[in-house]
Amino acid sequence: MHEKNDSGDFTTLGLSATTLQAVDRAGYTQPTPVQSGVIPRAIAGVDVLGQAQTGTGKTASFVLPILELLTRSPGRGHGVRALVLVPTRELAVQVRDEFEKLAAGSNLRCVAVYGGKPIKAQIDKLTKNPEVVVGTPGRVLDHLSRGTLVLGILELVTLDEADRMLDIGFRPDIEKILRRCPQSRQTLLLSATVPPPVAKLATRYMRDPEILDFSTNEISVETIEQFYF
Helix, strand or coil: CCCCCCCCCCHCCCCCCCHHHHHHHHHEEEEEECHHHHHHHHHHCEEEEEECCCCHHHHHHHHHHHHHHHHCCCCCCCCCCEEECCCCCHHHHHHHHHHHHHHCCCCCEEEEEEECCCCCHHHHCCCCCCCCEEEEEEEEHHHHCCCCCCCCCEEEEEEEEEEHHHHHHCCCHHHCCCCCCCCCCCEEEEECCCCHHHHHHHHHHHHCCCCEECCCCCEEEEEHHHHCC
């Protein structure tokens, strides 16, 4: 997963000693280009749109900044501080497992919510005030409607595989969810491609996002105007 590259090691990315210990425990040694590009900007609080394929280490590129956020500051109370939206239940489980692997030994909790499973078990887990929720847009919106998920103190939202979510038809749900997030939140968006619908979503719901293109060997940084037009 983490192939060798010339981007240094994880100690150069601005991660705290606590997070670096988590990286070491997970057995990660060399950051991928996606991780080297996204992580420093994400932990600096910048909105990031990263174009990256599956298998590039992109999951850790947003899980590590979430972990960094949660360990650096205690938060403003009990509740969900980071939300990750994904297109499928399989990806929800994968992201949750990645978070649990990196957060091993801490008291941080991550709950995955998705359709096809009894909602009561998910509600029970949400009542324990997890810091992170990963889920498919439809089920996340269901919990928001029921009041079993509250985003009042949310600080970071990540859209993973955004192009797939839009292809599936999740755009209305995604927009409803984003409108219920605090305006002060940080937003990360990862997508294998950035067609006009994804660029439009970024323009509407992200604040001056920095565009990182990992679809080629060279990392390029563009403005949303350059990317969209």
